[in-house]
Amino acid sequence: MTRTSWPWPTPKPTRIPPPVIVPSPGIFYTGLCCGTPLPDARIEQAVARGFTTFRANLAPATPASFDQFAKYPCTPLWIVGQYGHTVAGMQRTSAEVRTLDLPSRIELGNEPNIGDAPAGMPAVSPYDYAGIALDTRAEIEARGHACYYGSISSLNPDALAWLAEMLSWAPWIRRVSVHRYPYRDDQDPSKSPHGSRANEMAALLRVLNSRRVLVTETGIQCPPVDEARQLAYLQQEVGYWRAVPACDGVIVWVEGNAPQESYGLREGTDGRWREAGRVFLGPPVPMRAVAIVVYSEAGQPVPDAACWMQTTQTDWLTGTTGADGVLTWPEVPAGLSFSHLKVEAEGYVPLDVSIVLDAHNQQVRIGLGYDPDVPNAILLPGLTPAHFDPSTLTLEQLAQVRGAMWTARCNVSFGPRPYQDSNILALNYYHLYGDGERQQMLAAYLQRGYTHGVCSVPLDEGGYHHMWPSQDYPLAQERWDAFLDSVQERCDAGIWGNVFFAIPDELQDYPERWGELEPFFLQERAQRLLRIAILAWEPLKPSAWWVNGSQWLARVFPKALRGLHFTPDHDAPGIGGELMPDGSIMGNDEMWRRVAPYIHIFPHQSKQFEDGEAGYQSWLENWNPAVRGSYPDRFDNGYAGWPTFSAWGYRGILAFPAEYLAWWCTNQNEPEATAQRWGDGAISAGARGYLDGGTRPV
Numbered sequence: 205m206t207r208t209s210w211p212w213p214t215p216k217p218t219r220i221p222p223p224v225i226v227p228s229p230g231i232f233y234t235g236l237c238c239g240t241p242l243p244d245a246r247i248e249q250a251v252a253r254g255f256t257t258f259r260a261n262l263a264p265a266t267p268a269s270f271d272q273f274a275k276y277p278c279t280p281l282w283i284v285g286q287y288g289h290t291v292a293g294m295q296r297t298s299a300e301v302r303t304l305d306l307p308s309r310i311e312l313g314n315e316p317n318i319g320d321a322p323a324g325m326p327a328v329s330p331y332d333y334a335g336i337a338l339d340t341r342a343e344i345e346a347r348g349h350a351c352y353y354g355s356i357s358s359l360n361p362d363a364l365a366w367l368a369e370m371l372s373w374a375p376w377i378r379r380v381s382v383h384r385y386p387y388r389d390d391q392d393p394s395k396s397p398h399g400s401r402a403n404e405m406a407a408l409l410r411v412l413n414s415r416r417v418l419v420t421e422t423g424i425q426c427p428p429v430d431e432a433r434q435l436a437y438l439q440q441e442v443g444y445w446r447a448v449p450a451c452d453g454v455i456v457w458v459e460g461n462a463p464q465e466s467y468g469l470r471e472g473t474d475g476r477w478r479e480a481g482r483v484f485l486g487p488p489v490p491m492r493a494v495a496i497v498v499y500s501e502a503g504q505p506v507p508d509a510a511c512w513m514q515t516t517q518t519d520w521l522t523g524t525t526g527a528d529g530v531l532t533w534p535e536v537p538a539g540l541s542f543s544h545l546k547v548e549a550e551g552y553v554p555l556d557v558s559i560v561l562d563a564h565n566q567q568v569r570i571g572l573g574y575d576p577d578v579p580n581a582i583l584l585p586g587l588t589p590a591h592f593d594p595s596t597l598t599l600e601q602l603a604q605v606r607g608a609m610w611t612a613r614c615n616v617s618f619g620p621r622p623y624q625d626s627n628i629l630a631l632n633y634y635h636l637y638g639d640g641e642r643q644q645m646l647a648a649y650l651q652r653g654y655t656h657g658v659c660s661v662p663l664d665e666g667g668y669h670h671m672w673p674s675q676d677y678p679l680a681q682e683r684w685d686a687f688l689d690s691v692q693e694r695c696d697a698g699i700w701g702n703v704f705f706a707i708p709d710e711l712q713d714y715p716e717r718w719g720e721l722e723p724f725f726l727q728e729r730a731q732r733l734l735r736i737a738i739l740a741w742e743p744l745k746p747s748a749w750w751v752n753g754s755q756w757l758a759r760v761f762p763k764a765l766r767g768l769h770f771t772p773d774h775d776a777p778g779i780g781g782e783l784m785p786d787g788s789i790m791g792n793d794e795m796w797r798r799v800a801p802y803i804h805i806f807p808h809q810s811k812q813f814e815d816g817e818a819g820y821q822s823w824l825e826n827w828n829p830a831v832r833g834s835y836p837d838r839f840d841n842g843y844a845g846w847p848t849f850s851a852w853g854y855r856g857i858l859a860f861p862a863e864y865l866a867w868w869c870t871n872q873n874e875p876e877a878t879a880q881r882w883g884d885g886a887i888s889a890g891a892r893g894y895l896d897g898g899t900r901p902v
Contacts, residue, residue: 207556208322212362217714221742223494226863240420247693253591255733265760266404269389270502301470306727312714321363322694335725336541339620344349347775353494361398370516371439373821376377388708389443390565410693410739414833418811424634425567437841442620448890451595454646455773462587464609490537490538490539490563491534491535491536491537491538492536492538492562492563492564492565492566493532493534493535493536493565493566494513494532494533494536494566494567494568495530495531495532495533495565495566495567495568496523496531496532496533496545496547496567496568496570496642497529497530497567497568497569497570497571497572498511498525498529498530498531498547498549498571498587499529499570499571499586499587500552500567500586500587500588500589501571501574501585501586501587501588501589502550502586502596503571503586504529505525505527505528505530505766506525506529506549506552506571506587506717507525507527507528507529508524508525508546508549508550509524509525509526509529509547509548509552509587510522510524510549511523511524511531511545511546511547512525512544512545512546512547513533513536513543513544513545513546514543514544514545515536515540515543517689521536523535525549525878535637538564539561539563539564540561541560541561542558542560542561543558543559543560543561544557544558544559545557545558545568547570547587549587550743551588551589551591552587552588552589552591553587553588553589555570555584555585555587559582560582561582562580564580566578566580566581566582567582568581568582568584569581569582569583569584570584570585570587571584571585571586571587572586582783583685590820591692591695591696592692592695592696592700593695593732593734593816594695594700594701594702594733595731595732595733595735595736595763597700597701597735599765599804601851602701602735602736603805603892603893603894604892604893604902605656605662605664605701605703605766605805605806605860605862605892605893605894605902606653606654606655606656606701606808606895606898606901607654607655607656607657607658607699607701607703607894607896608629608649608652608654608657608865608876608879608883608895608896608897608901609632609862609866609895609896609897610628610629610630610632610866610867610869610870610896611629611660611864611866611869611876611879611880611896611897612628612629612654612897613626613627613629613646613876614627614628614629614644614648614649615627616629616637616639616641616645616646617637617641618630618646618671618872619669619671619672619675620671620873621869621873628869628870629645629648630656630672631645631649631657631658631659631694631699632659632668632675633662633672634657634689634690634694634784634795635659635686635687635689635690636673636675640758642690642693642725645697646693646694646697649699650697651700652700652899653698653901654699655698655699655701655895655901656699656701656702656703656736656895657699657700657701657702657703658703658704658895659675659687659690659691659694659702659703659704659705660704660706660708660741661679661687661704661706661707661721661724662675662679662683662684662686662687663675663676663677663704663708663710663711664708664709665681665710666676671770674810677708677710678720679720679721679724680894681724684730685725688729688730688733689717691733691734692733695733695895701735702733702734702735702736702817703738703807703828704734704736704737704738704742704764705738705739705740705741705769706725706737706738706757706760706761707721707723707739707740707831708740709740712740712743712745715749715752715753715756718756725759725760725761731761731763731764733761734761734764735764735765736763736765736767736805737757737760737761737765737766737767738766738767738769738807739753739754739756739757739766739767739768739769740753740769740884741769742769742770742771742809743770743771744770744771744773744774744779745777745778745779746778746779746782747777747778747779747782747790747794747795747798748835750768750777750778750795750798750799751777751798751799753768754766754768754799754802755775755801755802757802758851760847765804766802766803766804766805766806766851767803767804767805767806767807768799768803768808769807769809769862770808771809771879772809772810772811772863773791773809773810773811773812774809775792776792776794776795776796776797777799778790778792778795782795791844791845791848792844792846793844793845794845795848796847796857797847800847800850800856801847801849801850801851802851803850803851803857804850804852804857804858805857805858805859805860806835806839806857806859806860807860807862807863807895808826808835808859808860808862808863808865809862809863810823810826810860810861810863810864811867812864813864813865813874813882815867822884823861823864823882823886824885824886824889826861827859827860827861827886827887827889827890827891828861828889828890829890834890836859836890839857839858839859840855841857843854858892860886860891860892860893860894860895861882861883861886861891861893861894861895861896862894862895862896863895863896864877864879864882864883864896865878865879865882865896865897876897879896879897879898880898880899882896882897882898883897883898883899883900884898884899884900886898887902888900
């Protein structure tokens with residue numbers, strides 16, 4: 205079925221994307237303190253890992269602190285922050301840095317502690333400090349640094365006023381780094397002059413939103429054991445910074461030994477500082493809807509199909525189709541063009557393709573053709589079944605029988621001549637062999653062009669004269685599942701016509717017990733795989749038995765191609781001499797009429813090979829429609845009163861040679877070529893198939 209219209213959900217016009225924490229290749233916190241040079245090996249390691257921007261905390265800053273920088277001219281930019289542990293130290297650092305002859309590629313950023321309490325500075329409370337701006341306006345203007353670092357923690361009004369003033373007369377400042385310690389400051393938010401962290405942030409935003417501010421950064425200072433609290437603060441901070449239109453990200457750093465798994469942290473040089481990566485906030489993203497419509501090659505919707513569509517190098521949308529085979533993602537970035545789509549569903553070959561999307565609502569139609577109502581849809585082939593499904597075959601296709609019951613040869617372990625090239629390839633016991641021998645059997649069988657093979661319920665006490673392992677009663681689900689697995693394996697390889705003999709020899713005399721097999725036969729998988737059902741192996745039973753069995757077979761295998769198999773050269777489902785209700789002898793015609801409504805095929809068995817060439821010529825006449833009394837003449841033309849109706853509904857029963865050399869090839873090692881001659885001869889005479897060897901196509 206094809207839908208010509210689609211009830212599109214209304215996508216949100218924009219979406220605020222969640223924060224994405226990725227390893228930052230940008231800033232490496234060197235941890236330089238008190239002028240201690242960083243070991244060359246550590247800088248080389250950082251450069252090799254892609255870091256191009258270095259932030260050094262220098263207190264005091266000396267020429268020796270910068271000597272190592274000149275060794276690495278490949279590094280394009282260094283950002284140097286400065287701070288002091290005391291007010292005097294901060295003043296000294298500022299003065300020293302101003303006297304240095306810095307390399308031109310070093311961009312110096314000033315870092316006075318605005319509103320923070322440097323160690324050793326007396327204070328009434330953390331919020332009483334006026335802006336400690338050690339650099340005057342004249343000094344800042346004289347240097348013209350593009351980056352400005354400020355530890356704006358408590359965000360007291362004086363600090364915010366100083367920051368607003370600086371941004372007003374220093375338009376060249378393109379980056380402001382705002383360090384904040386939420387754990388420390390939020391322990392007692394009531395001390396904040398703003399009353400809460402949210403109010404503090406609102407006050408800061410009133411300053412930043414009116415100026416050209418590109419990047420901010422925040423800090424988290426928490427006890428290392430309180431990882432949950434760290435994560436909570438990080439999420440909160442990300443939410444605050446979303447309100448800064450010009451803020452393209454937050455660089456989060458953590459003080460303490462928080463687990464690396466939390467933020468993808470990298471250990472700092474001093475064993476404490478860890479560079480945490482950048483939290484990309486991103487601007488609001490325009491959205492559109494994308495629907496994945498999943499159908500099979502057969503044109504059926506595929507429910508519960510798992511779908512993935514790539515949105516970034518590391519991110520995927522995921523979901524599962526509903527009963528109608530449809531999955532809709534209502535919020536897909538409109539800018540997403542090149543993507544990758546994966547679809548996996550039980551019973552189907554996975555789909556893995558690249559797709560190109562436009563900026564509008566769009567369908568990806570897998571297994572459905574063009575629909576004028578959705579002209580921009582992406583069209584892809586339907587999902588291919590992972591296994592061949594014989595339930596898709598018609599009865600006419602199934603009736604084109606071409607196989608070899610027990611005449612092909614294969615050197616395998618079980619059989620009349622184990623491990624010899626003359627051993628019989630008996631597909632009836634295929635499920636009892638190991639993987640290697642099964643593959644060997646399949647290759648040998650398919651090489652001969654066969655498409656049909658026999659199999660039977662896995663109950664066989666004694667294993668046919670002990671040539672194969674015994675399969676004792678009762679039947680268990682585990683054994684049945686393994687048997688069906690083997691049938692599916694045969695189907696997938698190319699033996700799609702599996703001729704299944706339903707009633708084992710041990711139960712032929714006990715029709716009242718056939719119901720014990722029905723829970724296995726009626727399973728959906730069995731009905732799908734066992735498309736050709738034969739009642740039993742060569743029973744010799746009265747007409748009533750055959751009528752009951754044919755009705756049972758039609759009830760249990762309603763969609764199968766159904767047939768009856770007799771003892772050699774037996775012509776009808778009954779025993780000679782049976783009486784009719786009026787006392788007359790029941791003829792073959794009557795025996796067939798009683799079962800014909802339930803039966804499609806008659807797989808014939810013969811022992812005329814014993815009669816040599818004369819037997820062969822006589823046997824061929826059975827399949828020649830021009831010979832009076834042949835099986836085609838009887839079932840097609842009604843010769844001798846035989847029925848021309850059957851379960852087909854539009855023709856008589858189809859008879860074909862099914863067993864003519866199996867016994868001699870198995871027990872007397874008759875050459876396979878003999879069976880092939882007989883099968884080919886039957887096709888030439890007019891037979892519509894064969895099941896005991898041949899080379900001719902059907």
